[in-house]
Amino acid sequence: MxxxxxxxxxxxxxxxxxxxxxxxxxxxxxxxxxxxxxxxxxxxxxxxxxxxxxxxxxxxxxxxxxxxxxxxxxxxxxxxxxxxxxxxxxxxxxxxxxxxxxxxxxxxxxxxxxxxxxxxxxEAAAIRVVGITAYEGLMRANTSKGQNVLVHGGSGALRPVLDELIFSLKEAGQAQERLSSGQGMGKVVINIKPT
Incomplete structure (x- = not known):
């Protein structure tokens, strides 16, 4: 092969x-x-x-x-x-x-x-390793309602996956701000509030 x-x-x-x-x-x-x-x-x-x-x-x-x-x-x-x-x-x-x-x-x-x-x-090939990294980071950070999540290098591949994970967590609630474009942002702060 x-x-x-x-x-x-x-x-x-x-x-x-x-x-x-x-x-x-x-x-x-x-x-x-x-x-x-x-x-x-x-x-x-x-x-x-x-x-x-x-x-x-x-x-x-x-x-x-x-x-x-x-x-x-x-x-x-x-x-x-x-x-x-x-x-x-x-x-x-x-x-x-x-x-x-x-x-x-x-x-x-x-x-x-x-x-x-x-x-x-x-798309499927690219998501797995990034997805594991985003999930592990979020879980190890032990995030909960009311906490802020700071994503360094927010324009990279990890940020959109991390966004989706944050928004899908039942405990997370709704974000006050969601930025649609990651280009040139550097850092993105997502404030998690209970719904």
Whole structure:
């Protein structure tokens, strides 16, 4: 199968297109034909910093965390997914895990979800890692009614996802102000008040 690999750590020119073995299905996993994958800050850190990181992969490596695609095979023990399901997930490259910058991935069935029909594959691939980051940040901050949420770098990919999470929380109530455009804002303060 085709994959973008790195044979050394460094600048973006270390990527090379290569033919590698197609992964084999295993229990509790699904084989996904990847139609879109995303590159995240962690991928850039791994590529640049390499073995200085405790979770760096052995080389050659396929990077990539987020993906979206169609299930081609289902492993023993997987009952929640079927061949042909469109899914997305965060199942790639950290330490021993294979990356998503490839045609196929064998993903843990617990790390994927069905793709919403209103999302295309590229949107679905991009949302998972950002979504996890936004959700974890919001939950770890232990936000509650009446608190302010400050989003640094509000023009980045995290802000719109964080906005949606904040507004969807039943405890959060309604925001006093919601800014529709993230370009050039830098910081956005959303004041959460009970409804």
């Amino acid at each position: 085709k994959a973008m690999i790195i044979n050394s750590f460094g600048s973006s020119d270390v990527f090379a297109l290569a033919d590698i073995a197609k992964p084999e299905i295993k229990a509790d996993h699904v084989l996904v034909n990847i139609e879109a994958s995303s590159i995240n800050t962690l991928d850039t850190m791994i590529r640049l910093m390499g073995d200085k990181l405790p979770f760096a992969p052995q080389l050659p490596a396929v990077l990539g965390l987020g993906f979206a695609g169609t299930i081609e095979a289902v492993g023993k023990g997987v009952t929640q997914f079927s061949v042909g399901d469109e899914v997305y997930g965060c199942a790639g490259r950290v330490a021993y895990l294979p990356g998503t910058l490839a045609k196929y991935i064998v993903a843990d069935a617990n790390l994927i979800a069905r793709k919403a029909q209103n999302l295309n594959m590229r």
